[in-house]
Structure formats: structure tokens, C-alpha cells
Amino acid sequence: MAGPPKTRAQAEKQSDSSSNGSSSASRDPTQRSETKSIPRLDGNRDPNIKYAVDYTVATDLKNISDFLGLAGWYTARGITIPSSLPQRPKNFNINGKECAIKLNTFNVAKAPDTIVHQYDLSYNGDAEDYTKRVLLRKIWNSSAVKTALGEPTNLWVWDTNKLAWSGRRLERDDLRISVDLDAEEGRPTKPGARGNKHVIHVKWTRKVDFIHLNAFLQGQASWSTDCIDTINFLDHVMREWSSQRYTQIKKSFFQRGQERFDLGGGVEAFKGVFASLRPVLDDKFQKSLSVNVDVANGTFWRSQDLTAAVIQVFNCSLPQFTVMYRSALRDWNASTLKRDLRKFKRVGVSTTHTKLPTQWTIDEFVNLDVNQATFPDPDDRTKRISVAKYFKNKYNINCMIHVPVVKMTKKIRKEPVYMPIDVLKIDANQRYNTKLSDIQTSSMIKFAVTLPKDRWAAVEQGVRLLNWAEDPYLRHYGLQVNSNPSKVKARVLPSPNVQFGPGSKEATIKAGDLIQGRWRLDNRKFAMINKLNPIKSWGVCCIQVPRGTPPVPAVEAFIQKFIQIYEGHGGGVLAHPQHGKKPWMGGGNLADGGEMVAKVWNATGNRYNSPPNFLMFIVSDRNVDVYRRIKKSCDIRFGVASQVLQGRHVMSASPQYISNVCMKVNAKLGGATCVAKSNLIPKIAPKSASIPTMVVGADVSHPAPGAASAEAASFAAITVSADIHFARYWAEVQTNGNRVEMVTTSNIDDHFGYMAKNWMQKIGQGRPPQRVLYIRDGVSEGQYAAVLEEEVRDMKECFKKLGCKEIPKFTVVIAGKRHHIRFFPDAGKGDRNGNPLPGTLVETGCTHPFEFDFYLCSHVAIKGTARPIHYQCILNEGEWLSAELQQFIFEHSYQYVRSTTPVSLHPAVYYAHLAADRSRAHINDSPVSSGKKESKAEKKTTVGSSKQTVEIAPLMGIPNARGLKDVMWYI
Structure with missing residues (x-):
């Protein structure tokens, strides 16, 4: 909720918010309205739309703190808080066993009670771009500014951009300060060069007092912009001293000079400390403020010569790089070299050929070397001089040839600045923002993963580094x-009764195994098997490579074992009158491209005289391109279930590995591994089982940052429960523009609508569900409202289009993984690694003061410290009881179809992750074969994060002639 129920009506007046497209407090936020509070694009909102940056407006959204909750963001936008927002349940969950948990949160013992003055900052002068934080920091730290503001006597807090706070009010409310950075740095501006003079405009805007925040936390007032201002100020006060002593990356701090861990490719990692202040319901059940402290793992560019960094990035020698460059010149704009060099964009470098190093920022590498790149000769402006000749004449340096020069972001007299790579060095402590390679990721995991006792020691070290007492x-x-x-009293929720199919030696899992979160499939049969779709016409292709291909006898032995174990788990393999249960087997050649799969398909079909219903491929390594090529052909061209195996696992033929493969094969043919039966929900919600319920999961995955991400597609995946036990899920995936976070209206209409109709026909007996539990992953607090106002509204429209007279009641839960809350059980109360037991539920100490959220650790961490999932309920039309919802989410983690452990995230969302990742194989721009059989689909135009028009083609559709869309094809 937004605050105490009686005072919610005291929120901002309607007149303050009408211009922002708000609606009345009584309006259902999921219903369609003519005026929308959030802009839409291609059906739904693009999260990168920029709001006006004007800190004199109380509802400005720039740089406000996290963890305000949904009501806080409604208030920040000047919109009336809807009455439908679920409030924190009056009673906490009392089921299961109590467990003492230490949290990495630290309560604020005393908040300020004085008045603080907030100032708005603006800049003008010689610079063309006043959004560059490096420039703003130089201006703010200049002696001219410090003197004018009365520092160090008067300690100012600055947000590194447009806001500053002071405990004392300046004599003038409107102050302009002139700064000459060249003079301050001891290098006067050269004649004819552009100056480095700036003016910072400091304007008083408001008082920040703590009365409103205290009243809100004490239940005497609702959310207000004054509360948000105060939390924003306090969050920046917490970071000010640390930002001056350490390298700051958002809310994390890294010690300069700390020991680095080399990840390869010119990238290194080191640990820091994360700290964030937020309002919470604390461990003493008081509404207060708390600071979350955790370990931060950062990746940074190694400070070294740019030439060395380039060589390391491409893992080659300098002569090899020159060959790559010459080859790329044939078609520079389309070359992979130009694309991969983009990872250096915005990297700061300093010159090595001058006594006083000059700092530059890389814009791009260009298709010119030092002899080809020219600029106006400083000695004779009527002539141009090459970079090579200039450096030889002025510095007696022979620059490296046959390598690209670097164009900088700064221009001189409107001319681009080109620099040779061999006179530049990468500056220290710069974050590496591009996606890590597989090898780098593996190294990063080894570096980052720590056991709970080690992580807690690092948290304590972080608290010592922050040194609050001396701040x-x-x-x-x-x-x-x-x-x-x-320290909080958590609950370990009771485990469900996990059941397997009839004929199992052990039809259920022992209580001890459930608590420990791991069990075996030995002598157990799958709970669901599609008897109408046994393995019957199938083939096995072993891809031939020079090294790593398993010999034929090993493959035959593996297939024999697979049949034996699959049938042992209840799976069906039909015997052919002529060939028995032995599949077609043959080799495959990657040089054939997509036609390799076609040859396997044809050979298998000819053997059985019927279309194949299952294909298996054995590969030599984890090559994602090979994997996606196979999946694209199987999914899109032939609509057949397929399984890819690694040769080394085929060679070892471990029964446990084969059982894991069997789980996936069973799901791809329409089955499910196990079913979780609740012992608790029938007691606390007796009518729950009789209410027709649909579970929906959704996730939007975006391209990794770095090269070409501004033109790459985002993928929206939606899953819908496909049986009454919620064990199987249909999934539909489609491109979702470029970095558009909300699932577009067209995607919901086409894909959710299709599955909703399927549900009504196959499960609802022609009727819609009475309630829908929608679990949405991957959205930030600022986007919670958009989920309701756009995605849920569009889903309700789908049911209307299907002719439903009564629209299902929606309950919406946001599942968040990107947080820094961790659980540390008392010694001997957790698992063998010191992690919490599956089912550990925390409702205080780190949760929102008024809104309905909780943290749940439903899994056992194989490595490192377990990360709980943060669930927040933002709509509860279905009137789920809090204990029922918590238990439902926890119990379903035990019936994830491809695991013999409970998983960390509700399976509906987990499956959406898998489907979104799998859909990358369905992209339309990489043909299955030679491309002759393909036609380009119509492209959708969206505006992405690059602010440029981006054309994103839809994915190629999965044919359903053989029922592939009706099973869990993405597993």
C-alpha cells in the first residue's frame, strides 16, 4: 500500500497530476483509458524515453532512489495511487518452522532532523555537451566552485549531475560561478583553440526537511514528493564520502589499487562494496530506514597501452591484426573487425608522447591508417597534413602503419581528431560494459562465487571500508x-509432497531429501508421459569433426543405455517391425549448413517411411552457433522435437546424465517429470483447488551491451500453464523491438491470445479461468505501473476478443533477481554450505514498509551464496491469501521438468527465460540453408536505445503440423 489506509486519500491533489494523464483513485489501473500516464510504442512503452530534466518540477523522475515501491513511483509521476494496490498483509506467515536469519542490512539509528537546502545546477560555456560526467566533475571540483560555495567549512553533497544539497543556505539564491579549467590545470588556452571556460548556475529550489518522511514511516501521512526528495538526499549523503575515496560505479565502490583478477582479453575484475539506503519494515517490525551492504564484483579495462589491449581483445599478434585490418578494408562497414572494435567506444585514454598527458575519449576506430588520416596543418591552415607526418615532424615518432587510427569524441575547429593507437594508454578504473566471452564469464564466476561465510566476511569488510562512524x-x-x-525470524515453509508416476519404486521423495533440495530419479517413473507420442521414427546424427567425435560403438552403446533408462522412467519407444528400437544413425557434416539436418530428416523418414518425431544430434563441444543452427532447422523448418548432446557425455554414458536427458526428452514429447501436491494449501485455502486457475509467466530479454546492441532485437517470451497441475507450460516467443521492456500489444494479442484460446479449449472446457496468476520477470520498480496499465490490460482485452463474458481476476507478481539482499542462517541452521534451506521466507528486515512483498529462497545453491527471489504483488484481484501465494510459488519450484532439485525462480518465469534464449535460433537474418527456401518477413520499426529508427524483423514461426508448439519445445 502507499501508506496507512485512512490517509491514502491525502495524496497529491488531482489537479497536480491531471496534466500527466492520471486517472481517479477508484479506477482499475488495468482498464483502458484515453489519456495514458506512460508513453507507448508499438503497443507498449519504450523504457528509454527520456523525461524532461528539470529539478524545479516536483515530479521529476531523474535519479530518484530505488525501493520506493509502486506507490512511491506513482507519487513521483504525479499520479493518484490506485486503491487496488495490495497492502502488506496484517498477519505474517506462521507456517513451517521458525529460523533465525542474519541479513546484510543495517538499520539507520538516527536520521537528520535539520533543514537541508536543495539546489538545481545548470551549465553553459565553451563545451558542446554538458552531459559528460567527467567534465561536470572537473567543474564541480574546481577551486572556483569550492571557494564560492564555502567549502570545506560547508560540506556540499552533489549527485554528479544536476542536484546539490547544503546544510546552509547561500546568501544568494541565484548564483553563477565562472570556471576556467585550462587555467586551473596550469595550461592556458592556446591562441586560436577553443576555450575551456564554463559557467555553473546554482539555483536554490526547495528545502528538504524530514518531517514528511517521519510522518510517512509512522503511518501519519501518505507518500509525497517531499518524502522522495528526502530519501534521495539521504541516499546521496551515504555515497558522498565514499565516492571521493573510491572508484564509484552507481551504488558500488571499488578501492583504487586493489588486487586485480585477470579475465583475459584486456579485462580484469576486482571486488568492491555495494551500499543502498531504502525504507523498510525492519527487524523490530518498525517502519524505518535501512542500508543494504553487499559485495560488488566489477569488470574493468586493464590500464595499459591501447595497442596491447587491442591485441589481447582479438587474441592475436600485431602482424596478425594488421592482416585482419587489411582484410576488413574490403567492406569496412560490414566487417566483424569494425563491429568488434566498437567495444572500445567511450573508453577514456591518455597520451603517452607528451610530458603532461592529455585525456581523450574514443569515439571509434576508422578505416584509415596514419598515412591516410589527415587534418589541417597547424602551421599552414590552407594545407592538410597526415597524422604520420605530423607526429614525425613534431615529436620525432614513427607511428605504426597498416592499423586503424582512433577518432576521438572531441573535435578541434569542427574537424575530427585522429590519434595513432601506439601513443595512447587506457586510463585506470574504467568499467568494462561489453558482454564477457564464454571464457571470461567462466573466469568471472570462479572469481565472484563465494560461500556464505566468505561473503559475510566481505560484507563486514565493506562496512569497515564505508566507515560510517568517521564519515x-x-x-x-x-x-x-x-x-x-x-536479525529476523524467518520461516522455513513446509515442503510439498512430490509425486512420480505409478510403478515407481519410490513414488514420493523422502522428507529429508526435500529439505536438502536434491534427489535421484533412480527407479522412478515420470508423473506425466504422452502415450500418444512415443519415440517411434527417430534418428541420431553424430557430427563429424577432426577431433572429439565419439566412435560408432560408443554411440551405439549410449543409445542402448538411453532406451533402457528412458523406458525405465516410463517413456515409450515403439519397436519397428524391421528395425526394432534402434534408430537411424549416421554422420553429419557442418559444411552442409542447414542441409545437414535436412539429410538427417530425409534419411530417418525414409528408414521408417514416416516423418520423424524425434531427432538427436551429438556435437563435439558447446558451440552456440552450431547448436542454434541445428535448433533452427528442427524447430522452424521441420517442426520436430530435437535433443543436442555433447560427445564427451556420450562417451562416459553416465546413468545420471542419461536420466537428465530423459527428463528433457519426455517434456519435449508432452510429458512432465513430477507433480508437487500441497499438504498445506487445502488447509489454509480450502476452495483454492476448485477455482480454475491459469498461471502465466513472462520475460523480455535484451541484447547484451556492447557491439551492435543498438540494432539487435529484444525477445518477449510468454508461458501459460498447460495442465491442471501447472507442471507443463506452452511458450510463445517473438521479437520485441530494440530494448523495449514492455511486451508489445501485438505480441500479447498474437501469442498470449493463442495460448489463452488453447487453455479454454483443452483445460477450461470452453470457459476462461476464473483467476490468472501473472508472474512477470525482469522489470524495475519504475515499470511496475506499465505492467498493469499495458500488459495486463492487453491480456484482459484478449479474453474479451475470445468472447468471454466474465474477465478473469488477475493477480500480478513481479519476480526480481537483481538485488543485493542475502540470507545468512545461524551456524548449523542452514545447509552444509551455510546457505538457507529451501523454503526460507523473509517478510521483515528488508521488505517494503507498506506494500506486499517478500523474499523467498526456494532452492539450494550449488556454488556460492544463495540469492533469494524478491516477489512483489502489485495487483490481487484474485484475492490470494498471502500464505497461499507464498506456498504456491515455493511448492511449484519442485516440479521444474528438467531438474531433480527445486529451482530458485517460479517455473513459469524460468521457462520464459529458456524460451527467450532458444528463440535466438529463430532469427530471420541467418538462413537455414542457402537461403533459397526463405523469404524475408515484414520488419517492425521501433525506436531503440540509440534514439535512431531500428528495424527489427519478426522471428520465423514454428510450424505446428506435428504438434511441436503443444509441447515444451524450448526445454
Whole structure:
């Protein structure tokens, strides 16, 4: 909820928010309205739309703190808080066993009670772009500014952009300060060069007091922009001193000079500390403020010569790089070299050929070397001089040839600046933003993963680094943080009764195995098997490579074992009158491209005189391109279920590995591994089982940052439960523009609508569900409202289009993984690694003061410290009881079809992850074969993060002639 129920009506007046497209407080936020509070694009909102940056407006959204909750974001946007927003349940969950948990949160012992003055900052002068944080930092830290603002006597807090706060009000509310950075740096501006003079405009805008926040936390007032201002200020006060001593990346701090861990490719990692202040329901059941402290793992460019970095990125020698460059010149714009060099964009470098290093920022590598790149000769402006000749004449340096020069972001006299790569060095402590390679990712995991005791030691070290007791800014503003962590009484929820199929030697899992979160499939039969679709016409292709291809006898032995174990789990393999149960087997050649799969398909079909219903491929390694090529042909061209195996596992033929493969094969043919039966929900919600319920999961995955991400597609995946046990799920995936976070209206109409109709026909007996549980993954707090106002509204429209007289009641839960809350059980109360047991539920100490959220750890971490999932209920039309919803989510983690452990995330969302990742194989721009059989689909135009028009082609559709869309094809 937004605050105490009686005072919610005291929110911002309607007149303040009418211009922002708000609606009345009583309006259902999922219903369609003519005026929308959030802009839409291609059906739904593009999250990268920029709001006006004007800090004199109370509802400005720039740089406000996290963890405000949905009501806080409604207030920040000037929109009336809807009455449908679920409030924190009056009673906490009392089921299961109590468990003492230490959290990595630290309560604020004393908040400021003085008045703080907030100032708005603006800049003008010689610079063309005043959004560059490096320039703004130089201006702010200049002696001219410090003197004018009365520092160090008066300690100012700055947000590194447009806001600043002071404990004392300046004599003038409107102050302009002139700064000459060239003079301050001891290098006067050269005649004829562009100056480096700036003016910072400091304007008083408002008082930040703590009365409103205290009243809100004490239940005496609702959310207000004053509360948000105060939390924003406190969050920046917490970071000010640390940002001056350490390298700051958002809310994380990294010690300069700390020991680095080499990830290869010119990238290194090191650990830091994360700290964030937020309002919480604390461990003493008080609404207060708390600071979340955790380990931060950062990746940074190694500080070294740019030439060395380029060579490391491409893992080659300098002569090899020159060959690559010459080859790329044939078609530079389409070359992979140009694309991969984009990862250096915006990297800061310094010159090595001058006494006083000059700092530059890389814009791009260009298709010119030092002899080809020219600029106006400083000695004779009527002539141009090459970069090579200039450096030889002025510095007596022979620059490297046959390698690209670097164009910088800064221009001189409107001319681009070109620099040779061999006179540049990458500056220290710069974040590496591009996606890591597989090898780098593996190294990063080894570096980042730590056991709970080690992670807690790192948290304590982080608290010592932050050193709150000695922080001059905290002391100056009267903020005190308790250095002792929060300790809460958590609950370990009761495990469900996990059941397997009839004929199993052990039809259920022992209680001890359920609590430990791991069991075996030995002598157990799958709970669901599609008897109408046994393996009957199938083939096995072993892809031939020079090394790593299993010999034919090993493959035959593996297939024999697979049949034996699959049938042992209840799976069906039909015997052919002539060939028995032995599949077609043959080799495959990657040089054939997509035609390799066609040859396997044809050979298998000819053998059985019927279309294949299952194909198996054995590959030599984890090559994602080979995998996607196979999946694209099987899924799109032939609509057949397929399984890819690694040769080394085929060679070892481990029964446990084969059982894992069997689980996936069974799901792809229409089955499910096990079913979780609740022992608790029938007691706390007796009518629950009789209410027709549909579970929906959704996730939107975006391209990794770095090269070509501005033109790449995002993928929206939606899953819908396909049986009454919620064990199987249909999935539909489609491109979703470029970095568009909300699932577009067209995607919901086409794909959710299709599955909703399927559900009504096959499960609902022609009727819609009475309630829908929609679990949405991957959205930030600022986008919660858009999920309701756009995605849920569009889903309801789908049911209307299907002719439903009564629209299902929606309950919407956001599942969040990207947070820094961790559980640390008392010694001996967790698992063998010190992690919490599956089912550990935390409702206090780190949760929102008023809204309905909780943290649930439903799995056992194989490595490192377990990360709980943060679930927040933002709509509850279905009137789920809190204990029922928590238990339902936990119990379903035990019936994930391809695992013999409970999983961390509700399977509906987990499956959406898998489907979105699998859909990358269905992209339309890489043909299955030679491309002759393909036609280009109509492209959708969206505006992506690059602010340029981006054409995103839809995925190629999965044919359903053989029922592939009706099973879990993505597993």
C-alpha cells in the first residue's frame, strides 16, 4: 500500500497530476483509458524515453532512489495511487518452522532532523555537451566552485549531475560561478583553440526537511514528493564520502589499487562494496530506514597501452591484426573487425608522447591508417597534413602503419581528431560494459562465487571500508547507521509432497531429501508421459569433426543405455517391425549448413517411411552457433522435437546424465517429470483447488551491451500453464523491438491470445479461468505501473476478443533477481554450505514498509551464496491469501521438468527465460540453408536505445503440423 489506509486519500491533489494523464483513485489501473500516464510504442512503452530534466518540477523522475515501491513511483509521476494496490498483509506467515536469519542490512539509528537546502545546477560555456560526467566533475571540483560555495567549512553533497544539497543556505539564491579549467590545470588556452571556460548556475529550489518522511514511516501521512526528495538526499549523503575515496560505479565502490583478477582479453575484475539506503519494515517490525551492504564484483579495462589491449581483445599478434585490418578494408562497414572494435567506444585514454598527458575519449576506430588520416596543418591552415607526418615532424615518432587510427569524441575547429593507437594508454578504473566471452564469464564466476561465510566476511569488510562512524558527511548532516546487522525470524515453509508416476519404486521423495533440495530419479517413473507420442521414427546424427567425435560403438552403446533408462522412467519407444528400437544413425557434416539436418530428416523418414518425431544430434563441444543452427532447422523448418548432446557425455554414458536427458526428452514429447501436491494449501485455502486457475509467466530479454546492441532485437517470451497441475507450460516467443521492456500489444494479442484460446479449449472446457496468476520477470520498480496499465490490460482485452463474458481476476507478481539482499542462517541452521534451506521466507528486515512483498529462497545453491527471489504483488484481484501465494510459488519450484532439485525462480518465469534464449535460433537474418527456401518477413520499426529508427524483423514461426508448439519445445 502507499501508506496507512485512512490517509491514502491525502495524496497529491488531482489537479497536480491531471496534466500527466492520471486517472481517479477508484479506477482499475488495468482498464483502458484515453489519456495514458506512460508513453507507448508499438503497443507498449519504450523504457528509454527520456523525461524532461528539470529539478524545479516536483515530479521529476531523474535519479530518484530505488525501493520506493509502486506507490512511491506513482507519487513521483504525479499520479493518484490506485486503491487496488495490495497492502502488506496484517498477519505474517506462521507456517513451517521458525529460523533465525542474519541479513546484510543495517538499520539507520538516527536520521537528520535539520533543514537541508536543495539546489538545481545548470551549465553553459565553451563545451558542446554538458552531459559528460567527467567534465561536470572537473567543474564541480574546481577551486572556483569550492571557494564560492564555502567549502570545506560547508560540506556540499552533489549527485554528479544536476542536484546539490547544503546544510546552509547561500546568501544568494541565484548564483553563477565562472570556471576556467585550462587555467586551473596550469595550461592556458592556446591562441586560436577553443576555450575551456564554463559557467555553473546554482539555483536554490526547495528545502528538504524530514518531517514528511517521519510522518510517512509512522503511518501519519501518505507518500509525497517531499518524502522522495528526502530519501534521495539521504541516499546521496551515504555515497558522498565514499565516492571521493573510491572508484564509484552507481551504488558500488571499488578501492583504487586493489588486487586485480585477470579475465583475459584486456579485462580484469576486482571486488568492491555495494551500499543502498531504502525504507523498510525492519527487524523490530518498525517502519524505518535501512542500508543494504553487499559485495560488488566489477569488470574493468586493464590500464595499459591501447595497442596491447587491442591485441589481447582479438587474441592475436600485431602482424596478425594488421592482416585482419587489411582484410576488413574490403567492406569496412560490414566487417566483424569494425563491429568488434566498437567495444572500445567511450573508453577514456591518455597520451603517452607528451610530458603532461592529455585525456581523450574514443569515439571509434576508422578505416584509415596514419598515412591516410589527415587534418589541417597547424602551421599552414590552407594545407592538410597526415597524422604520420605530423607526429614525425613534431615529436620525432614513427607511428605504426597498416592499423586503424582512433577518432576521438572531441573535435578541434569542427574537424575530427585522429590519434595513432601506439601513443595512447587506457586510463585506470574504467568499467568494462561489453558482454564477457564464454571464457571470461567462466573466469568471472570462479572469481565472484563465494560461500556464505566468505561473503559475510566481505560484507563486514565493506562496512569497515564505508566507515560510517568517521564519515564527515554523515556526521555533518546528523545521520547515524548501526554497524550491527539486522536479525529476523524467518520461516522455513513446509515442503510439498512430490509425486512420480505409478510403478515407481519410490513414488514420493523422502522428507529429508526435500529439505536438502536434491534427489535421484533412480527407479522412478515420470508423473506425466504422452502415450500418444512415443519415440517411434527417430534418428541420431553424430557430427563429424577432426577431433572429439565419439566412435560408432560408443554411440551405439549410449543409445542402448538411453532406451533402457528412458523406458525405465516410463517413456515409450515403439519397436519397428524391421528395425526394432534402434534408430537411424549416421554422420553429419557442418559444411552442409542447414542441409545437414535436412539429410538427417530425409534419411530417418525414409528408414521408417514416416516423418520423424524425434531427432538427436551429438556435437563435439558447446558451440552456440552450431547448436542454434541445428535448433533452427528442427524447430522452424521441420517442426520436430530435437535433443543436442555433447560427445564427451556420450562417451562416459553416465546413468545420471542419461536420466537428465530423459527428463528433457519426455517434456519435449508432452510429458512432465513430477507433480508437487500441497499438504498445506487445502488447509489454509480450502476452495483454492476448485477455482480454475491459469498461471502465466513472462520475460523480455535484451541484447547484451556492447557491439551492435543498438540494432539487435529484444525477445518477449510468454508461458501459460498447460495442465491442471501447472507442471507443463506452452511458450510463445517473438521479437520485441530494440530494448523495449514492455511486451508489445501485438505480441500479447498474437501469442498470449493463442495460448489463452488453447487453455479454454483443452483445460477450461470452453470457459476462461476464473483467476490468472501473472508472474512477470525482469522489470524495475519504475515499470511496475506499465505492467498493469499495458500488459495486463492487453491480456484482459484478449479474453474479451475470445468472447468471454466474465474477465478473469488477475493477480500480478513481479519476480526480481537483481538485488543485493542475502540470507545468512545461524551456524548449523542452514545447509552444509551455510546457505538457507529451501523454503526460507523473509517478510521483515528488508521488505517494503507498506506494500506486499517478500523474499523467498526456494532452492539450494550449488556454488556460492544463495540469492533469494524478491516477489512483489502489485495487483490481487484474485484475492490470494498471502500464505497461499507464498506456498504456491515455493511448492511449484519442485516440479521444474528438467531438474531433480527445486529451482530458485517460479517455473513459469524460468521457462520464459529458456524460451527467450532458444528463440535466438529463430532469427530471420541467418538462413537455414542457402537461403533459397526463405523469404524475408515484414520488419517492425521501433525506436531503440540509440534514439535512431531500428528495424527489427519478426522471428520465423514454428510450424505446428506435428504438434511441436503443444509441447515444451524450448526445454
